[in-house]
Amino acid sequence: MACGESRAENVSRLSGETMGTFWNVSIAAELDDAAKNTLKQRIESELEAVNDSMSTYRDTSELMRINHSRDASPQTVSDGLRRVLAKALEISKESEGVYDITVGPLVNLWGFGPEKRRDKPSDAEIAAALQHVGYHKLQLSAEGLSKSDPEIFIDLSSIAKGYGVDVVAETIDAAGYPNYLVEIGGEIRSKGNKYGAPWRVGIERPEAGLVSGAAVANIIAMNDRLPAMATSGNYRNYAEKGGEMAYHIIDPKDGKSHSSRLLSATVLAGDCMTADAYATTLMLLGDKKALAFADAHNLAAELILAGEGDKPYLIQRSKAFTQAIQEEQP
Known part of the structure; x- marks a missing residue:
């Protein structure tokens, strides 16, 4: 996802590193350096606590x-x-x-x-x-x-980053700032507005070649009813295994790394951990089942599929997504 802003005045920005990626915060208020430093310290402390609790890369978590x-x-x-x-x-x-x-x-x-x-x-x-x-x-x-099985190994990578976004949002709320946008590695949560204008974020689509990069497919105006957005895709985290392409989303049913025409799934939800987990679910369901699942469970979802012929990609939207969004074409 890409974040878009049309007005920069009096937007305070904070950023840092976490979970192998970057976090970014935009607040529609003018914070002095002392207030920025205090809030940044609180955010980094909360994110460190999330990592200490949920990371599989920290053996003592x-x-x-x-x-x-x-x-x-x-x-x-x-x-x-x-x-x-x-x-x-x-x-x-x-x-x-x-x-x-x-x-x-x-x-x-x-x-x-x-x-x-x-x-x-x-x-x-x-x-x-x-x-x-x-x-x-x-x-x-x-x-x-x-x-019930001592060999169980829990992996929360499909939901912990979204939860981290929620924790940052709650930290900003607690600090008394009602208008903000939080992003961690493409996962989004917003609240309020930017001086009367909605916070806008871009949904990425794969470029030609499908795994070579991404561009903005469309821009979404966020709202407080569904303030969180998460995207899962198979066009970034992949590797060659035994001469074949393997993607990081592994099917727990058969243990295989699958690919389908579904390249990415974006979900809007009330909180980011929910959006994060559902986006992964839709990717696992693939192009044949994802849209039906989204509609059956009233999920606001946008799916980007590989196209056919002269169309590089195809966009599908659930009924809830169509009802929820305001869209501006880039």
Whole structure:
């Protein structure tokens, strides 16, 4: 996603690094240097807490403590991790396991997690990893999170970044600023407006060649009813494995890296972690099922598919997306 602004005066900007990417904040207010520094410190502290809780790249994180544990009894989880797990398990059930945060063994096997590898996994390796995948093997209760399989490896990369966006938005709210735009690695959440004008963000489309880059397909005016936007796609995070292209979104049903005509899925939602997880779900469903799922579950979604003939791409929109947006062509 790309963020667009037509008026720059009195927009205070903050930025930094997190989760292997960058965070950016625009606030429709004039903050002095002291206020900027104070808010930036709060934001970075909150994002550091998210990483310490949910990163699979930090061996001492709260999530990795759970992943390493062989204990079948409930393990205490923080409020933030509980919030993310609850949403993830809700969408897993709703999608009948198409979305599944226990996909970690497969993500690692394909080399898209903290454990890197260059070769394509064998069918036997995939079959072995699939034995330890299944959201139904997790139980979230008042006592904590329990695993019925000690080899379960939870990967929250499909939802944690969206949650990070929500945490930043809540931090800005708590600081008393009612008009802002937050972005982390293309995930968006906005509130209010920019001096009477809506915050505008661009939905990317793949350039010719499909994986070589991106350009703006259209520009969306954000609103407070669906203030969050997340996009999942197969045209950026990919690698060659055994002479074939492998994409980072791994199907928890068969353990394979699939591609379809669906190149990206963008979802608008009330919070960014929800948008993030649903965008991944739609990518996993592919071009044959994603739009029907979005309409059946009242998701505001835009899908970009590879085109045919002289059309490089095709845009599909759910009914809820069409009703929700105001669009300006770039």
